[in-house]
Amino acid sequence: MDQPTSRGSAGPAPFRLAVARSALELFAEQGFDATSVDQIAAAAGISRSTFFRQFGSKEDVVFADHTALLDQARELLARPHDDPWLAVCEAAGLVFDHFAADDGLAELRYAVVNAHPALRDKELVTVFRYEKLFEAHLRYTLPALDPLESVRFAAAVIATHNYLLREFMRGARPVTRAQMRDALDDVRRLFGVFGGPAEPSPDGRQEDVVVAVFPRSAARSEVMAAVQRMLDTPP
Missing domain, CATH: 1.10.357.10 (Tetracycline Repressor, domain 2)
Structure with missing residues (x-):
């Protein structure tokens, strides 16, 4: 028997996910191409027309x-x-x-x-x-x-x-x-957009601040590599 469905923003409707599970189980067992919409509908307990109203195609049900x-x-x-x-x-x-x-x-x-x-x-x-x-x-x-x-x-x-x-x-x-x-x-x-507080060192002291100056033309990868080398160098 067909069940009522909803497409509210609270999350994917349980009904749709149940149909998707039935389809995926058939696809895994029989293969995607060998599985028909009629087989999916029968396994999910819905009509063929309800399936197409909800999903449109076999591909769509995979990403329901x-x-x-x-x-x-x-x-x-x-x-x-x-x-x-x-x-x-x-x-x-x-x-x-x-x-x-x-x-x-x-x-x-x-x-x-x-x-x-x-x-x-x-x-x-x-x-x-x-x-x-x-x-x-x-x-x-x-x-x-x-x-x-x-x-x-x-x-x-x-x-x-x-x-x-x-x-x-x-x-x-x-x-x-x-x-x-x-x-x-x-x-x-x-990307330099982490806004969290500075993390203290294991002994409770605040970490040293590293300041680096680079030409504007420097590649991002070069800047990051240089900063990482500085951070890895013992004080």
Whole structure:
């Protein structure tokens, strides 16, 4: 029997995720191309017409939660924030939290997507939507920012998030929310926009301040490497 559905911003509807799980289980067992919409509908206990009203295609059901997740991320970024850079990282963390909440479904999705080139292509398009959302947020909240910096930061956040999420999804190693947060904090440090307090040294003293001067033409990688060498040099 068909069940009522909702597309509210509170999160992906349980009904939609249940249908997605049924589809992914069939895709993993039979293969994506060999699985029909009628089989998915039967396994999920819905009609064929309901399936197409909700998802549109077999490809869409694989990424059923991303529409809602993008809406959640957009709503989070629309709130007032003291730190737009941190807000972008929090939006990325929201996506990780969703997938980490049901690692069985996440691993199943990873296996299905990586077995089918068309799904990998669709995944790239979905990832790009998050990247454009993050970039647009920075450009709107920081109008004086060089647009290239917003592109770079959004891309770095997405790349860091996706690397750790894939590690989690394929079961390569456990990845916690705290590890994701620390990795995204490192991205903010890399871009010089980490606004947290200075950390004291192990003996309780405040760390020394390192001041470096570089020509404006110096490449970012050269600056970062030089600063890292200075930080690694004993006082």
